[in-house]
Amino acid sequence: MTKITLHNTKTRQKEDLVPVKSGEVSMYVCGPTVYDRAHLGNARPVIIFDTLFRLLRHVYGEANVTYVRNFTDVDDKINARAAETGQSIREITDGTIGLYLSDMDAVGALHPTHMPRATEYIAPMVAMSADLIDKGYAYEAEGHVLFAVESYADYGKFSGRGIDDMIAGSRVEVAPYKRNPMDFVLWKPSDADTPGWDSPWGKGRPGWHIECSAMAHELLGESFDIHGGGNDLMFPHHENEIAQSKCAGHDFANIWMHNEMLQVEGKKMSKSLGNFFTVRDLLDQGVPGEVIRFVMLSTHYRKPMDWTEKKREEAEKTLRKWRLLVENVDGSYVPQDILLSLSDDLNTAGALTLMHKLANDGNVAELKSAGALLGLLGDEMGAWIDKGAVDLSVFSEKLGNAREKAMQSKDFSALDALKRALTEAGVEVRMSKEAVELLPTSTFDPSKLEGLL
Structure with missing residues (x-):
């Protein structure tokens, strides 16, 4: 079996993937908060971890890979959007989930094995919060349940920060009911106009961090293989997930993977700079989803990704050439060097370089197979190439x-x-x-x- 090595954020080094259950692989990736359309930066982790999902299925078999990506459908941003638009919260979340999946389909992302909604797992979140109180790691105050960061000796180790440094460098919520400014919310009270569920501490709703710990435990068990997300989630989200899960007695994730952020023409994507756009904006401008995917894969996931018009044009030109080559061709097998490149910390940029060589050497059947492993050159993504079906x-x-x-x-x-x-x-x-x-x-x-x- 092909050996897969991945960079583990937790240990700051590459490690061999050794599944918790022999022959089976489990992966959890933090998904979107569903109140608005996915912007281009949101698409990067989806495409990256979809490619890893494809690699894992190729190596271990489709039936032996479980991939979970959640939807956060209870959040103050959703509540604000409901108040702003007059729509119900369920209308907003259902509609946004539909739009999100449509946009991710367009960039060639397979649906994960499970796509849980946070609101479907409130009971496990309440149970985990209560357990943390019983074990002395959390406390109730004024209808809130808060995790006491000083009760967990390793807090800050994952992100490489001390508690005092975190307080100095972060905008933390100052509240009189907190024992320490860094203590984070597991449960908070809801008023009559805010979604809420019954709990031992009154009507309320979960904090952000507890949902992923609870859903990962429910769907993947005490320990699982890979946890992924953007590096903006390392702190506080993933730091807090680790703290609460470890204190609840769960081994949690073995390997943590984080992708770097996205820029546009060398600058941080920002509405104030006029370079902010959604995936749907690009699709509506005529940029094919396959081109978006190609550009994303052309940079290693642990390096900053710079979206440029030049890269888009080059990607489209390359894909047009490759699609002409593989037209009416059946894939044979994935070349070993392609597989080895992807198995070496998901080196997609290296794999694309090898695909250029396959194209230049006329190995079109292998080119088609390599493309399939990266989510490219499939028939389901090829409609964009047909502009009048002109026979050149x-x-x-x-x-x-x-x-x-x-x-x-x-x-x-x-x-x-x-x-x-x-x-x-x-x-x-x-x-x-x-x-x-x-x-x-x-x-x-x-x-x-x-x-x-």
Whole structure:
């Protein structure tokens, strides 16, 4: 079996993946808070961990991989959106989940094995909070349940911070009922206008961090293999998950993986800079989901990802070329070097480099198989390539004939005019002594070719 090594944030080094249950792999990834559409940065962890999911299924078998990605559907941002729009909370969360899945489908993400909603696991959250109180790690105050960070000696070890440093460097909620400013909420009271559930501490709702610990325990057990998310979640979310889960007696995750953040044209994505956009914005602008996926995979997940127009254009050009090559081709097997690249801490950028070589060497069946492992070149993602179903081979033949005539007559005006027309239609013209190759680019407009036939 192929050995997979992954960088473990917890130990700051690469480690071999050794499943808790032999032959089976379990993975939990923090999902979205469902009150608005997914922006481009939200798509990065989805694509990264979807690619890891595909690799794990390839190595261990589909039936032996369990992937959980949650939906946070109880949150103050959702409550605010409901008050702002007049919609019910359920309408907002149901609608946003539908839009999210549609957008992630468009970038080729498989559905995880389980997609739990936080509101479906309130009872386990209440039970875990009560257990932490009983064990002396949490306390009740004014209808709140708070985790006492000083009760857990390793608090801050995961993110590499001391409690005093955290207080100095973080905006913490100052509340008179807290014993320590860093104590975090497991449960909080709800008023008549806020969603709430019965609990030993009165009507209330869970804090953010407790939901992932409770759902991971319910669906994956005391211990599981991989926990993933963006590196912005390392503190406080993942630090707090570890603290409460460990104190509840759960071994929790063995390997922690974090992707770096996304930039746009070298700058942090921000509405104030005018470079903030959602996945749907790009799709509506005509950027294919497969192109979004390719650009995301072209940078290693532990490096900052810079989305640029140049990268988008290059990705579309490459995918058009590859799709022409693999058209009507059945994949054979995934080349070992592709598998080894992905198995080495999910080196997708290296795998794409190897795919370029497969394309250049004419190994199209292997190219198709390699693409499938990365979620590329599949038939279900190929509709975007069809812009009028123009057969460029007709123009290749026409260009070849024009060249022959030009060579005989020494008059190249007709040949140059045809090449110019093809270029203006968004077709890259490659001519050699042996062949004429025409490749559609991102600006390909088949309507401009109609007068050339």
